[in-house]
Amino acid sequence: QVTLYESGGGSVQAGGSLRLSCEAYGDIDSTYHMGWFRQRPGKLIEAVAVIESFTGTAYYVESVKGRFTISKDSTEYTLFLVMNNLKPDDTAMYFCAAARSAHLLEVITKHIPLDRHFGNWGRGTQVTVSS
Numbered sequence: 804q805v806t807l808y809e810s811g812g813g814s815v816q817a818g819g820s821l822r823l824s825c826e827a828y829g830d831i832d833s834t835y836h837m838g839w840f841r842q843r844p845g846k847l848i849e850a851v852a853v854i855e856s857f858t859g860t861a862y863y864v865e866s867v868k869g870r871f872t873i874s875k876d877s878t879e880y881t882l883f884l885v886m887n888n889l890k891p892d893d894t895a896m897y898f899c900a901a902a903r904s905a906h907l908l909e910v911i912t913k914h915i916p917l918d919r920h921f922g923n924w925g926r927g928t929q930v931t932v933s934s
Contacts (some may be wrong), residue, residue: 804922805829807899812928819889825882825899836907839884840893850910862911889932896927
């Protein structure tokens, strides 16, 4: 059992920045891939950025490349998402996820539909960007 807690959401104006954090507890170890996903109003949940276990390779969806940065701390059990130059279209509930399955990576690398049955999920943190 892995439990994830997100924090750091809030309301900012367009062009602003936020840093999201996700703390992982329980049976998590260095074999888990971790990532950030979001659900914008009226839309399905979608991938934002994921980080591969062991290699630390990061993958991003096109819409956030150059603006968002995903990283983990040295323990590998806290995940971050630094979001710069935020846009109103980034308004969403942001979720942290962790899984041993490569599915979380393949949602971005192979453009496959997300199946939330793969992995553990937090409850989310709200990000609101005003114009």
